Amino acid sequence: MVTAGRESGGGAGGAPGHLDRDEDRARAVAAAVTDPELPMLTLADLGVLRDVTVLPGVNADGGTVTVSITPTYSGCPALGAMREDLLRALHRAGFEAVEVRTVLSPPWTTDWITAEGRRKLAAAGIAPPGPASPASAVTPGSPVNPAGSAPRHGTGPVPLTLVPPPARVPCPRCGSADTALVSPFGATACKALRRCRACDEPFEHVKEH
Amino acid sequence: MARTPSSPEPPPPAESGTAGTQPVPPVPEISDYDQFGAYQALAADAGSGDADGRWAFGTGFADSLTEAGAPVPDGVDGADLAAYCLMLGDDALIMSHRLQQWVTGAPELEDEVALANIALDLLGQARLLLGRAGVADGTGRGEDAYAFFRPEHEFRNVRLAELERGDFGELIARLVVFSTWRLALLERLDGSRDPVLSAVAAKGVKEVAYHRDYAAQWLVRLGDGTAYSRDRAQAGLEAVWPYVPEMFTSHDVERRLAESGVAVDPPAVRAEFDDVLAAATDAAGLRIPDAAPRAGVAGRAGRHGVHTEAMGYLLAELQSVARAHPDATW
Numbered sequence: 001m002v003t004a005g006r007e008s009g010g011g012a013g014g015a016p017g018h019l020d021r022d023e024d025r026a027r028a029v030a031a032a033v034t035d036p037e038l039p040m041l042t043l044a045d046l047g048v049l050r051d052v053t054v055l056p057g058v059n060a061d062g063g064t065v066t067v068s069i070t071p072t073y074s075g076c077p078a079l080g081a082m083r084e085d086l087l088r089a090l091h092r093a094g095f096e097a098v099e100v101r102t103v104l105s106p107p108w109t110t111d112w113i114t115a116e117g118r119r120k121l122a123a124a125g126i127a128p129p130g131p132a133s134p135a136s137a138v139t140p141g142s143p144v145n146p147a148g149s150a151p152r153h154g155t156g157p158v159p160l161t162l163v164p165p166p167a168r169v170p171c172p173r174c175g176s177a178d179t180a181l182v183s184p185f186g187a188t189a190c191k192a193l194r195r196c197r198a199c200d201e202p203f204e205h206v207k208e209h
Numbered sequence: 210m211a212r213t214p215s216s217p218e219p220p221p222p223a224e225s226g227t228a229g230t231q232p233v234p235p236v237p238e239i240s241d242y243d244q245f246g247a248y249q250a251l252a253a254d255a256g257s258g259d260a261d262g263r264w265a266f267g268t269g270f271a272d273s274l275t276e277a278g279a280p281v282p283d284g285v286d287g288a289d290l291a292a293y294c295l296m297l298g299d300d301a302l303i304m305s306h307r308l309q310q311w312v313t314g315a316p317e318l319e320d321e322v323a324l325a326n327i328a329l330d331l332l333g334q335a336r337l338l339l340g341r342a343g344v345a346d347g348t349g350r351g352e353d354a355y356a357f358f359r360p361e362h363e364f365r366n367v368r369l370a371e372l373e374r375g376d377f378g379e380l381i382a383r384l385v386v387f388s389t390w391r392l393a394l395l396e397r398l399d400g401s402r403d404p405v406l407s408a409v410a411a412k413g414v415k416e417v418a419y420h421r422d423y424a425a426q427w428l429v430r431l432g433d434g435t436a437y438s439r440d441r442a443q444a445g446l447e448a449v450w451p452y453v454p455e456m457f458t459s460h461d462v463e464r465r466l467a468e469s470g471v472a473v474d475p476p477a478v479r480a481e482f483d484d485v486l487a488a489a490t491d492a493a494g495l496r497i498p499d500a501a502p503r504a505g506v507a508g509r510a511g512r513h514g515v516h517t518e519a520m521g522y523l524l525a526e527l528q529s530v531a532r533a534h535p536d537a538t539w
Contacts, residue, residue, distance in 0.1 A: 074412050075330050103274075107408070162422075193319070
């Protein structure tokens with residue numbers, strides 16, 4: 001889910017290849033940081049890691065690392081923890097100058113959770129989301145284009161839903177399709193609570209967003 | 210980098226006496242009661258790495274926001290843009306505060322969690338909008354300066370948001386009205402010429418759509434439930450309806466910014482609001498009230514900083530800790 005970063009252009013640093021290697025290494029470190037509330041997912045799995053770049057900077061043997069992340073929900077309290085975890089991980093990896101930026105646009109949707117992320121969610125007993133916006137859903141796991149093409153609601157007003165739609169969320173434990181919504185809001189902003197009528201187990205569902 | 214060195218701090222206390230330098234009173238050693246070492250682990254973690262480490266959700270969100278520093282769009286008055294960001298931001302902040310007051314008071318745990326989630330979404334929207342106001346008005350003030358250190362008459366939220374907490378029927382009626390109105394605004398603000406308003410709106414649409422569905426589904430459940438629950442839901446609508454006309458009255462700032470493609474003039478969303486409310490109340494077997502508008506003062510209301518009596522008490526609760534410890538960090 002990380003964009004390609006900058007081309008090595010022989011910039012002011014004079015050692016573009018060196019910076020590229022740093023960039024690859026910084027990207028790998030950032031991509032491996034896990035989400036504080038869904039620790040089975042890395043930030044890359046969750047699709048919130050937008051960009052990692054290394055510019056010639058203050059260090060003799062390394063540039064300034066800039067990491068861009070995007071919040072899942074406007075008020076997601078995990079964002080502060082993600083920032084701290086990214087700083088800590090990159091500092092431990094030897095990058096001294098690190099900046100973590102937040103970008104809002106294009107807005108995150110659950111379509112940016114990678115195929116690997118969905119597999120990990122299901123393995124942890126959390127039902128992964130369906131397509132957030134079927135008409136314009138991106139292929140799960142496909143690279144994010146930071147310039148745009150965010151899945152959106154179509155034009156026109158968002159339709160009011162007075163009756164919850166029928167369950168299309170299979171139980172992550174027994175696989176039954178016979179599940180019911182208990183509450184559209186769960187223990188974290190991104191999850192709903194459901195119950196399986198076949199095995200009677202409650203489970204969480206990363207709701208389409 | 211969670212906090213940039215140049216980020217503005219809240220103003221120092223007026224009585225800048227000993228508040229910042231008072232000796233800390235003795236407290237029990239954490240190890241006296243922390244037999245599992247949980248607090249110590251947190252403290253140790255926070256102390257490692259960089260000085261910004263903290264184990265609780267702190268500030269710094271808006272400071273690091275890439276879009277936040279975007280220049281005010283051409284031909285747009287910065288003071289107008291700031292005022293408009295405060296209008297939408299204060300609506301969210303004050304409504305969020307009222308929703309937070311339901312935590313531990315909701316009828317079921319699931320609803321408590323739902324209301325807390327809705328409050329959290331609105332708080333997130335408020336933080337971004339207040340942060341943008343500080344860029345637009347040129348003062349560089351951060352979100353906390355606006356939330357905790359403004360007097361009542363500088364808050365620009367509509368009065369509906371601040372009303373004293375009522376019963377669950379009133380809450381649902383208020384949430385249906387508020388979220389239907391806000392969703393209609395945010396849908397159109399997606400195309401704002403201001404990059405922050407546009408980005409906040411694009412995220413907010415998805416959030417507030419969930420809020421509106423939650424509230425409308427409860428309205429149907431109450432209206433279509435027992436005679437008692439129907440009466441309580443109807444009474445809720447009657448209680449909030451006098452404050453609805455204010456939400457569709459243009460303020461000069463909204464009108465000017467709508468003309469320059471930045472804002473949405475509220476009357477433009479009245480038809481959509483009426484359609485949604487009609488659908489929800491029809492399904493619920495409830496009536497749209499025929500209530501006289503609650504007058505402001507000489508035509509001035511929430512958007513002008515003229516509030517109800519409830520607002521002072523709300524702000525006292527919201528602001529008292531920050532004002533007592535203006536330099537506190539955590």
